[in-house]
Amino acid sequence: MSHNSIGRDKYDAIIIGGGHNGLVCANYLAKSGRSVLVLEANQQLGGMAITREFAPGFRASAAAHLLNQMPERLVAELDLERHGLRWAAEGLPTVALNGASPPLVLGRGENERTGIDHPGEAQAFAEFNRRMERFASVLNPLLTQTPPRLGTERWTDRLNLLKTGWRIRRLGRRDMRELLRIGGMNVYDLLNEYFQSPLLQGAIGLDAVLGTNLGPRSPGTVMTLLYRLATQFGTGLRGSALPMGGLGALTSSLGAAARHSGAKICTDATVTRVLVRADKACGVRLASGQEVAATTVISSADPKASFIALVGAEHLDAGFVRQVSHLRTQGSAAKLHLALSGLPAFTNLASTAHGSRLLICPSLDYLERAYNHSKYGEFSQAAALEITLPSVHDATLAPRGQHVLSAVVQYAPYRLAGGWASQRGQFIESLIDAIAQYAPAVRSMVLASELLTPEDIEREFRVTGGHWHHEDLALDQFYMVRPVPGAAQYSTPLPGFYLCGAGCHPGGGVMGLAGRNAARQVLSEAASP
Amino acid sequence: MNEAHALPPHFQQPLLPTPFHERARALSQMDSFIPWAGYSTVDVFSTMEQEYFAIRNATTLFDLTPMVKYRIAGPDAARYLNRLVTRDVARLKVNRVSYCVWCNDDGHIIDDGTLFRLGEHEYRLCTAEWQLDWLLGSAIGFDVQIEEVTADIAALAMQGPTSCAVLKSMGLAHIERLRPFEIGFYASAGISLMVSRTGFTGDLGYELWVDPARAGALWDALRIAGRSRGIRPIGSRALNLARIEAGFLSPKVDFVSAESSVRIGTDRSPLELGLEWLVDFDKGHFTGRRALLEQTRRGLKRLLVCLDID
Numbered sequence: 001m002s003h004n005s006i007g008r009d010k011y012d013a014i015i016i017g018g019g020h021n022g023l024v025c026a027n028y029l030a031k032s033g034r035s036v037l038v039l040e041a042n043q044q045l046g047g048m049a050i051t052r053e054f055a056p057g058f059r060a061s062a063a064a065h066l067l068n069q070m071p072e073r074l075v076a077e078l079d080l081e082r083h084g085l086r087w088a089a090e091g092l093p094t095v096a097l098n099g100a101s102p103p104l105v106l107g108r109g110e111n112e113r114t115g116i117d118h119p120g121e122a123q124a125f126a127e128f129n130r131r132m133e134r135f136a137s138v139l140n141p142l143l144t145q146t147p148p149r150l151g152t153e154r155w156t157d158r159l160n161l162l163k164t165g166w167r168i169r170r171l172g173r174r175d176m177r178e179l180l181r182i183g184g185m186n187v188y189d190l191l192n193e194y195f196q197s198p199l200l201q202g203a204i205g206l207d208a209v210l211g212t213n214l215g216p217r218s219p220g221t222v223m224t225l226l227y228r229l230a231t232q233f234g235t236g237l238r239g240s241a242l243p244m245g246g247l248g249a250l251t252s253s254l255g256a257a258a259r260h261s262g263a264k265i266c267t268d269a270t271v272t273r274v275l276v277r278a279d280k281a282c283g284v285r286l287a288s289g290q291e292v293a294a295t296t297v298i299s300s301a302d303p304k305a306s307f308i309a310l311v312g313a314e315h316l317d318a319g320f321v322r323q324v325s326h327l328r329t330q331g332s333a334a335k336l337h338l339a340l341s342g343l344p345a346f347t348n349l350a351s352t353a354h355g356s357r358l359l360i361c362p363s364l365d366y367l368e369r370a371y372n373h374s375k376y377g378e379f380s381q382a383a384a385l386e387i388t389l390p391s392v393h394d395a396t397l398a399p400r401g402q403h404v405l406s407a408v409v410q411y412a413p414y415r416l417a418g419g420w421a422s423q424r425g426q427f428i429e430s431l432i433d434a435i436a437q438y439a440p441a442v443r444s445m446v447l448a449s450e451l452l453t454p455e456d457i458e459r460e461f462r463v464t465g466g467h468w469h470h471e472d473l474a475l476d477q478f479y480m481v482r483p484v485p486g487a488a489q490y491s492t493p494l495p496g497f498y499l500c501g502a503g504c505h506p507g508g509g510v511m512g513l514a515g516r517n518a519a520r521q522v523l524s525e526a527a528s529p
Numbered sequence: 530m531n532e533a534h535a536l537p538p539h540f541q542q543p544l545l546p547t548p549f550h551e552r553a554r555a556l557s558q559m560d561s562f563i564p565w566a567g568y569s570t571v572d573v574f575s576t577m578e579q580e581y582f583a584i585r586n587a588t589t590l591f592d593l594t595p596m597v598k599y600r601i602a603g604p605d606a607a608r609y610l611n612r613l614v615t616r617d618v619a620r621l622k623v624n625r626v627s628y629c630v631w632c633n634d635d636g637h638i639i640d641d642g643t644l645f646r647l648g649e650h651e652y653r654l655c656t657a658e659w660q661l662d663w664l665l666g667s668a669i670g671f672d673v674q675i676e677e678v679t680a681d682i683a684a685l686a687m688q689g690p691t692s693c694a695v696l697k698s699m700g701l702a703h704i705e706r707l708r709p710f711e712i713g714f715y716a717s718a719g720i721s722l723m724v725s726r727t728g729f730t731g732d733l734g735y736e737l738w739v740d741p742a743r744a745g746a747l748w749d750a751l752r753i754a755g756r757s758r759g760i761r762p763i764g765s766r767a768l769n770l771a772r773i774e775a776g777f778l779s780p781k782v783d784f785v786s787a788e789s790s791v792r793i794g795t796d797r798s799p800l801e802l803g804l805e806w807l808v809d810f811d812k813g814h815f816t817g818r819r820a821l822l823e824q825t826r827r828g829l830k831r832l833l834v835c836l837d838i839d
Contacts, residue, residue: 279814313670314612317634318816322666493819 007264010293011037013522014284015300016271016310017501019047019461022300023254024515025500025522027078030261032523037292038263039284041270041462044248045255047300048461048468049510051248055448057399058339061247062452063461063468064211065335065388065406066092066357068240069231069511070250071144078257085253086244088394094240095349095356096203097438102348104199105356108239118196128194132229135179138167139230143506143513146521147480147488184475187221188364198363206361206384210408211468211508213332215371216364220475227473231511240357242393247510254512274299274311274497281311281496296522300501300515302463302470303483304329307492315494323484327503328472329465331454332374334412336385336431338405339448343392344439355392360385360434367410374411379427383434384410405442407431414454414465424451469508470501479505490518491525498522544569547594548683548744556762563765566659566679568595571764580767584730587759588691590751591768593684593736594744597659602651603673610644610652613667615799615821617812621646624712626727630799630807631663632817636824637787637796638804639663640780643727645712653678657780663788667816683744687751688734688771691758696724696735699754707735718750729768731775776835778802783833798824802833 013029015022018040030036044050048063075081093112096104104115116122142164148157168176182190187208191201205216208225215221232239243249255265270287274297283293299306303324307313313321343354361367361384370380386408391398398404409431416423428451436443454466463470471477480488483503490498500518502508536542545568547553553571561572570592574580583589601610611619614629621627623646630641642656654664664675687696696704701715701724712725720743728734739747752760772779780786784797798821799808808821 276814279819308670314608315814317819318613318663318667318669319634321669325669 006037006266006269006290006292008035010283010295011035011264012294013037013296013298014039014292014294015298015500016274016284016306017041017047017300018045018251018255018265018267019300019501020049020251020254020510020512021501021515021518022047022298023251023258024074024078024512025298025300025519026258026263026265026515027254027261028516028519029522030258030263032519034523036258036263037294038258038265039269039271039286039292040265040267042460043268045265045267046248046251048457048463049247049251051246051397054337054450055339058337058402058404058448059246059397060337060390060404060406060450063335063457064247064510065242065390065408066240067238067243067247067250067510069228069509071511071513072238074512074516078254080250080253080257083253083256083260085250087238088242088244088390089355090241091239092241092388093353093356094203094359095353096199096359096361097346097349098199098362099347099438103353104197104203105353106203116197116200118200121195121197121200124194125200131175131178132226133233134171134175135226136229136233138164138171138179139226140233141167142479143230143511144517146490146517147482147505149489150480150485182222183226184220185222186217186219187225188216188368190222191216191364198365202361202363202367202384203359205364205367206359206386206410209367209371209410210386211331211333212473213328213330213374213411213467214472214474215368215375217368218371223475223478224473227478227507228509231506231509242388242390244394245396246390246394250510271310274494276311276315276494279315279495281494296496296498296526298498298500298518298522300499302329302465302467302501303327303487303499303503304464305462306499306501306503307487311494311497317493320484320486320493324487327477327483328474329467329470330414331457331463331465331467332411332413333468334379334409334427334454335452335457336405336407336409336428337450337452338407338432338435338442338446339398340403340405340442340445341447342401342441342445343389343403344405344442344445346439354389358385358387358389360387360438371411374413377413377415377417379412379416379423379430380410381430383412383431385431385434387435402447405435407435409451412453414458414467416453416455420453420455424453427451467508468502470503473507478507482507490521547592548741549592549594549685549748552745552748553592553762561764565765566595566597566657570595571762573764573766574762577764577766577770580761580763581770583759583761583763584689584732584767584771586690587761588687588689588695588755589761589763589767590748591686591688591763591765593686594682594741595679596684597656597677598679598682598684599654599656599660599664600651600676600678601654601664601673602648603671604650605671606650606652606673609668609671609673610654611812612671612815613664614644615804615808615815615817617809618644619812623648626710626712626725628807630804632799632815632821633663633787634817634820635787635796636798636800636817636820637790638780638784638799638802639787641778645725647712658786681741683739683741683747685737685739685744685747685751686728686730686734686768687737688728688730688732690733691755691760692734695751695755695758695760699750704735718746720747720750722747729775729777730771731777732771778804778833797833800824801829801831803835 012034093107457466723738
């Protein structure tokens with residue numbers, strides 16, 4: 001569908017970007033009776049959450065490859081299963097590969113955990129989980145709220161702050177003290193307090209930094225871990241799940257649901273400018289030159305692109321623009337896709353466990369060393385990997401008998417010294433070597449490969465800096481200061497212009513709550529002008 | 530000889546001499562120098578009263594070189610400046626000057642200054658205080674180049690009722706036709722100079738802009754040409770008296786600059802300073818516009834007024 005079929009001249013809401021957050025936002029607005037137009041620049045709907053062919057017959061989720069943060073409630077509210085969402089696998093365990101020794105298996109229940117071999121470690125892990133789950137339960141309700149403004153006079157904001165305080169207080173003295181103590185710590189120190197097993201430390205540490213430009217010793221990484229646990233708290237029993245057909249199937253179902261509710265969706269429709277009249281956003285201009293009017297314009301693009309490229313600095317205050325430009329938006333996670341002629345055996349891994357979430361991160365020091373390289377513009381010599389073999393569960397992704405290996409790679413800096421063009425092949429080889437240490441057969445099975453560096457992600461998905469979460473998940477870019485004060489409640493200094501993407505609270509990951517919260521905010525502000 | 534080699538290292542010379550310094554020192558009777566933006570400048574030559582009456586009755590020379598000057602150029606320069614200042618400068622013509630103020634996001638004044646349009650895409654902004662940080666921060670998203678050119682240009686304010694006659698006698702052809710806030714280019718005794726009909730005294734007056742290498746020669750030529758019309762150099766004290774009388778504001782004196790205020794509530798908006806005539810809400814967006822509109826809606830709590838006591 002192209003943009004010459006835009007339909008009407010004016011919409012209640014135009015949503016820039018058809019990623020999962022834009023589509024979630026479109027769904028809620030359309031369900032409440034608004035006329036909604038979604039404009040996606042790429043040919044394929046879904047933003048970064050798409051499944052695409054990277055070699056003939058082989059398909060993989062372009063960025064995130066597991067669904068473990070989208071709340072069950074959202075899936076149910078939008079009736080996504082009726083609109084085509086099927087599950088290839090749910091509740092996947094995490095397996096930390098251990099080479100010559102048996103791996104560490106972390107299932108959801110305590111009896112699904114094996115390989116914790118240090119004395120006392122099992123109890124320590126149980127205690128750690130108990131605490132973290134309690135903390136996550138305290139933080140989880142924040143995810144579905146519009147963050148309050150500092151110095152707020154609105155009673156709903158004050159009530160929410162009060163409720164959060166009350167939930168923390170109700171943790172009891174010991175746990176409350178522990179939450180306040182560890183809140184600003186780095187995850188390296190925390191995990192060294194709790195555990196001795198390098199493998200267990202590495203597995204949890206990777207969760208704290210996945211998709212970010214942080215290492216385990218970076219400040220505030222306990223908060224990013226708690227945040228991740230809080231987001232997973234709402235996913236119910238599904239846990240880490242694989243949609244049938246990859247992540248693209250999720251956004252397809254979101255698109256189908258939105259159309260069902262009356263939203264109009266156009267792909268291959270690049271917005272080049274938000275139109276502003278009399279200090280109010282009033283529509284958009286497309287690359288074709290066509291203009292479409294709207295009462296409200298909502299951007300799921302990252303904040304830098306939204307404010308500086310689309311709205312334009314001239315419509316915003318200088319101090320605000322400066323804050324936006326200072327956001328840390330450089331990604332350092334890459335994505336590796338391998339087309340394999342067969343299913344490679346992993347040393348010491350039961351053949352039934354191939355469909356798990358496989359980690360290569362033998363220790364926190366390994367992870368921190370991998371990060372060191374990216375700090376100085378190099379790719380990791382020994383990278384940490386989150387690997388899935390989705391074709392084990394989903395035969396639609398590869399030719400019969402053949403398989404897809406999909407890996408999130410930490411770390412690949414946005415700005416590689418010397419540039420990516422000349423070093424891409426070298427990095428792919430080193431990644432295949434890293435995998436081959438755990439699955440020696442893999443090297444001879446590689447039929448084709450694809451590497452998406454942050455630079456590729458920036459170009460292909462129009463995300464400034466190629467950051468999966470649009471900007472780093474860090475204490476100073478969380479909650480009521482995400483992305484910046486003055487735009488942290490989805491509304492922005494420009495009347496009629498809203499944000500709904502990963503750059504807003506509660507951030508990235510395939511969660512959809514930024515889109516849901518933004519829709520609620522748009523509706524409530526329209527109701528009480 | 531290259532002057533830079535003659536100067537001691539910068540850390541041994543906290544205050545720089547202006548290109549007029551030697552001339553001024555020779556005429557200084559009070560040996561009263563004060564620092565201004567990194568330069569040593571004269572506070573009083575003889576007495577403040579004598580100098581003040583020269584402004585009002587004759588012609589005066591005031592060394593304006595330490596005034597901080599920025600060159601702002603590029604395809605987006607006009608759009609950039611119109612977003613920076615509260616006034617509509619989009620229609621400022623080439624060779625015209627505009628007095629402007631600029632605010633932070635909260636609508637509080639950061640500084641004031643004079644904006645010279647020197648070409649289609651080239652401007653000069655003159656300010657009392659350094660502003661590079663704010664100017665560069667404001668440039669995000671605009672195709673402009675901004676550089677400080679303070680040391681590249683020597684400047685003299687020539688103020689007083691006989692100033693036009695003095696310049697005319699120096700051979701500045703048709704200087705009498707230069708309208709207020711207009712810029713002209715002249716040559717006199719082999720010195721080419723830019724003249725703007727601007728000033729800080731409320732009297733007839735000009736500001737002369739010249740290559741620092743020709744600054745001394747210009748000073749000498751002016752002193753000779755102005756001898757019969759009572760020309761005399763003045764220090765900043767007399768100028769201050771004249772500017773208060775004219776009702777011109779001085780940052781850090783009449784208001785606290787927004788980016789340097791420490792106590793909450795001490796910074797001021799242009800509306801509170803009686804400068805609403807400099808604020809154009811209809812020109813499109815500028816930094817502080819939404820905050821100033823909000824202030825208009827809520828009403829002003831304070832207002833600076835000029836009291837004229839006879």
